[in-house]
Amino acid sequence: MLMLMARKPDPTRKPALIQQALEFLVDRPLSSLTFRSLAKALDVSTFTLVYHFGTRAELIREIVRANARGVTPEEASTLPASTVDDYFSSLNLSWQWTQLPENLHRQRLEFEAGLLEAVERSELTITRSYFEQWVGLGARALVALGVEKAQAEVESRLLMNTFHGIQFDLVLNQNLEASSAVFDTAVRHHRSRVEALIVQASQ
CATH class of the missing domain: 1.10.10 (Arc Repressor Mutant, subunit A)
Incomplete structure (x- = not known):
């Protein structure tokens, strides 16, 4: 048979x-x-x-x-940020990336994945992992610029929370002008704090 x-x-x-x-x-x-x-x-x-x-x-x-192809923390870690200007240039490039229509869709999926992880914590972890990697990457960049480690970790997490909030605003409301104005203001405040922390650490 x-x-x-x-x-x-x-x-x-x-x-x-x-x-x-x-x-x-x-x-x-x-x-x-x-x-x-x-x-x-x-x-x-x-x-x-x-x-x-x-x-x-x-x-x-x-x-x-x-969905994160081309913008993972591992790939971003290869970008140069040897000066304060380089560091802030990379933030502006990230915002320009966010504005592209196909990347707004990517960002929406990332937010959804994060919300699913809040419910299915034992099954899904990748979005949380990426977020922590981004925080770590930012903290290391700030330390390299001269910010004290503990302050760098707090400042990097504050930046990630702020940046994701602005991205969420753009994805939800589709108002690029308003979101860009908030981004520019946030970056100015962030730069002021970073420069002050560098001076503080050098004293």
């Missing part, structure tokens, strides 16, 4: 599935994502998704990683 074996999914297909999942989420909330809903939209079997991702949590992790 012949036994028919199911053909295994192509292991090289995973990146394409992740990209299709990102496209699926362009006009849908991340919370609506399930193996069943995605399989139906992509016209594939749920087995295919389980084969490639194992669990919904892993699928979301892969989507968040792909």
